[in-house]
Amino acid sequence: xxxxxxxxxxxxxxxxxxxxxxxxRLATAEIVLGYEGYLASIAGRLRRDQDVRPYPxxxxxxxxxxxxxxxxxxxRVALVSxxxxxxxxxxxxxxxxxAGQGWTADEGPAVEVxxxxxxxxxxxxxxxxxxxxxFVAISLSDLLTPWEVIERRIRxxxxxxxxxxxxxxxxxxxxxxxxxxxxxxxxxxRPTTPVALVRxxxxxxxxxxxxxxxxxxxxxxxxxxxxxxxxxxxxTYGRWMITPRGYPR
Amino acid sequence: xxxxxxxxxxxxxxxxxxxxxxxxRLATAEIVLGYEGYLASIAGRLRRDQDVRPYPxxxxxxxxxxxxxxxxxxxRVALVSxxxxxxxxxxxxxxxxxAGQGWTADEGPAVEVxxxxxxxxxxxxxxxxxxxxxFVAISLSDLLTPWEVIERRIRxxxxxxxxxxxxxxxxxxxxxxxxxxxxxxxxxxRPTTPVALVRxxxxxxxxxxxxxxxxxxxxxxxxxxxxxxxxxxxxTYGRWMITPRGYPR
Numbered sequence: 001x002x003x004x005x006x007x008x009x010x011x012x013x014x015x016x017x018x019x020x021x022x023x024x025r026l027a028t029a030e031i032v033l034g035y036e037g038y039l040a041s042i043a044g045r046l047r048r049d050q051d052v053r054p055y056p057x058x059x060x061x062x063x064x065x066x067x068x069x070x071x072x073x074x075x076r077v078a079l080v081s082x083x084x085x086x087x088x089x090x091x092x093x094x095x096x097x098x099a100g101q102g103w104t105a106d107e108g109p110a111v112e113v114x115x116x117x118x119x120x121x122x123x124x125x126x127x128x129x130x131x132x133x134x135f136v137a138i139s140l141s142d143l144l145t146p147w148e149v150i151e152r153r154i155r156x157x158x159x160x161x162x163x164x165x166x167x168x169x170x171x172x173x174x175x176x177x178x179x180x181x182x183x184x185x186x187x188x189x190r191p192t193t194p195v196a197l198v199r200x201x202x203x204x205x206x207x208x209x210x211x212x213x214x215x216x217x218x219x220x221x222x223x224x225x226x227x228x229x230x231x232x233x234x235x236t237y238g239r240w241m242i243t244p245r246g247y248p249r
Numbered sequence: 250x251x252x253x254x255x256x257x258x259x260x261x262x263x264x265x266x267x268x269x270x271x272x273x274r275l276a277t278a279e280i281v282l283g284y285e286g287y288l289a290s291i292a293g294r295l296r297r298d299q300d301v302r303p304y305p306x307x308x309x310x311x312x313x314x315x316x317x318x319x320x321x322x323x324x325r326v327a328l329v330s331x332x333x334x335x336x337x338x339x340x341x342x343x344x345x346x347x348a349g350q351g352w353t354a355d356e357g358p359a360v361e362v363x364x365x366x367x368x369x370x371x372x373x374x375x376x377x378x379x380x381x382x383x384f385v386a387i388s389l390s391d392l393l394t395p396w397e398v399i400e401r402r403i404r405x406x407x408x409x410x411x412x413x414x415x416x417x418x419x420x421x422x423x424x425x426x427x428x429x430x431x432x433x434x435x436x437x438x439r440p441t442t443p444v445a446l447v448r449x450x451x452x453x454x455x456x457x458x459x460x461x462x463x464x465x466x467x468x469x470x471x472x473x474x475x476x477x478x479x480x481x482x483x484x485t486y487g488r489w490m491i492t493p494r495g496y497p498r
Contacts, residue, residue, distance in 0.1 A: 016268065016269040017364070020265040020268075021266055086374050087373075096491055115366045115370040115374040121365070126362075131335050134386060134402055137384055137385075160405040162385065238352075243341065244345065
């Protein structure tokens with residue numbers, strides 16, 4: 001029997017923020033693989049007869065290989081990511097592995113990427129409408145990308161007055177990149193430029209902080225915080241951060 | 250009675266690609282407002298006892314004002330956008346109008362932005378995994394943004410090796426911006442850089458084209474096409490476009 005590999009974006013983590021298609025594929029899967037933290041967030045919705053395989057963090061390649069191989073053996077496999085699977089998620093690795101194996105639509109398992117609400121959209125919704133104009137997404141993790149590339153991107157994004165969203169902004173051992181990012185952005189933008197720090201959007205332990213560019217580092221930020229830096233037109237109103245749709249004539 | 254304003258991202262247009270929360274809010278709304286084209290895509294799911302108010306294109310401000318005023322009178326109002334309401338959608342305008350009226354959480358209607366699968370995530374899912382590394386979203390519409398700002402952003406995005414996503418790439422009267430964008434990107438990237446053109450993702454009339462930077466203008470592109478330009482590492486495999494998670498050491 002022909003297997004299937006569904007690469008699924010879970011959205012921010014609340015079941016109600018998942019798409020109906022993602023819910024349906026999860027219900028139909030025989031095997032569900034993913035980082036243990038994400039699987040924990042949907043554990044109550046999976047069934048006992050499903051083979052749920054949690055993986056520790058950082059073992060993305062192993063997860064993707066196992067998922068590809070199980071689907072190749074004829075199983076219906078769900079490989080899950082938080083947010084959107086195609087934005088800093090599992091979709092790329094899984095497709096790269098399939099390509100490396102010479103996958104074809106005729107002979108290989110059915111493959112489908114099921115999109116989800118990505119972290120930047122979930123974060124933005126919780127603090128108003130900060131992404132109403134052109135924006136960039138930059139991961140501050142230098143695990144697979146040279147720091148020079150990342151720093152250059154921050155400079156270009158700052159120069160272009162893009163709204164800037166940082167994924168993976170900071171970890172226990174990686175503190176300096178976010179400090180450098182702040183310094184670069186302060187060269188181009190007002191110290192009072194609105195900044196939103198969003199952690200666990202739409203979840204019970206959600207934490208929302210609305211602050212400004214010159215002082216956002218005084219607040220706690222970790223790997224799963226989404227950092228949104230406004231452009232020159234962004235402003236706050238109460239607990240909202242709003243970026244206008246355009247520029248004054 | 251206290252009204253509610255739910256600003257809802259419908260996702261790419263297929264009901265199954267909507268979040269459960271968006272579906273629930275739509276079912277609970279007394280009044281549903283939005284661009285007539287988006288409302289048509291969900292018409293079969295709305296009930297006869299709901300007051301559905303379609304608006305012509307371009308009347309975004311009127312739509313948002315009507316939605317705010319109806320919620321202020323105590324109605325449960327859903328204001329819908331395609332994709333994510335916070336990314337080139339209706340959320341910003343609605344919140345700006347509320348702010349202009351001096352809205353407060355105590356006295357005004359309840360306000361909630363319900364995120365959705367934004368066009369770039371939906372488009373990416375249908376062509377593989379092109380957004381696995383840092384990317385920019387740029388709208389090529391110069392209705393509210395000076396062309397100089399847009400062109401400068403394209404230059405900076407090209408220089409930074411960002412994956413580039415164009416929203417509103419082209420209309421009947423606006424053809425030149427996409428040609429200029431191509432010329433700028435060709436100065437920095439290989440002519441064979443993968444380009445995806447995605448129209449009506451996940452819908453019956455979906456159209457997917459995988460091509461390359463030096464020739465993508467030979468294909469039809471309109472206002473609702475999402476254009477994804479790869480970075481220096483992006484490659485194609487069959488009908489997939491894949492951007493690796495990092496750079497070779």
